[in-house]
C-alpha cells in the first residue's frame with residue numbers, strides 16, 4: 001500500500017487566509033509540509049502553480065492528491081478530517097451554523113474592508129511609488145469602522161468569541177484579517193477595547209502559532225518603522 005503523504009499547503013504568510021490555515025495546522029500539530037508561494041515574486045502565476053489553482057491564489061491544500069482552494073473550505077476540511085478539538089468547528093448543529101454564519105459574512109465584510117486598508121497603505125504605494133491616496137484611505141477606514149461596529153454589536157454582543165464561548169474557525173479568519181493593517185503600522189483595534197480583549201483571548205487560545213504565523217507581518221511593520 002502506498003504511504004500516506006503529509007498534507008501539503010501552498011502559502012505566503014503575508015496573506016491573511018494563509019495564516020489562518022497555518023495556525024490551524026500548527027495549533028493542532030497536523031503533520032504538513034509548507035510550500036511557499038511568494039506572491040511578491042509572482043510565483044502564483046507560474047504554469048505549475050496555475051495548474052494547481054487556475055485562480056492563481058493562495059492558500060491551496062493538497063491532501064493525498066485531493067486539491068482544495070478557499071481558506072474557508074480548507075479550514076473546515078482540516079478540522080473534520082483531522083478531528084481537531086471540537087471547539088474549532090463544533091459538532092452541534094446550531095453552534096456549527098454560527099461558524100458558517102460568521103464565515104459567510106466575513107468574505108464580504110471583514111476581509112475586503114481590512115484588506116483594503118493594507119492595500120492602500122502598503123501595497124499600492126510600494127507598487128506605484130505614489131503616496132497614499134488619503135481620500136480612498138479615509139473611505140476604506142470608514143467602511144472598516146462599520147464592520148468593526150458590527151463585530152462588536154452583533155458577533156461579540158454577549159460572548160467572548162465570535163461564535164460562542166470558545167475559539168472557532170471564525171475567530172481565526174477574522175483575527176488574521178484584522179492583523180493585516182499592522183503591516184503598515186496601523187492597529188485598527190486601537191480605539192476598540194472590546195475587540196482588543198477579543199484579540200487577546202484569541203491570541204492566548206492559539207498560543208505560539210499566532211506569532212509564528214505573523215512573524216513576516218511583524219517584520220514588514222518593523223522594516224517600515226525603521227525607515228521613518
Ligand SMILES: N[C@@H](CCC(=O)N[C@@H](CS)C(=O)NCC(=O)O)C(=O)O
Nearest residue numbers: 015016017056057058059070071072
Ligand atoms: N477567498 C480566498 C481568497 C484568496 C486570496 O485572495 N488570496 C490572495 C492572497 S490574500 C492571493 O492569492 N492573491 C493573489 C492574486 O490575486 O494575484 C480564500 O479565502 O482563500
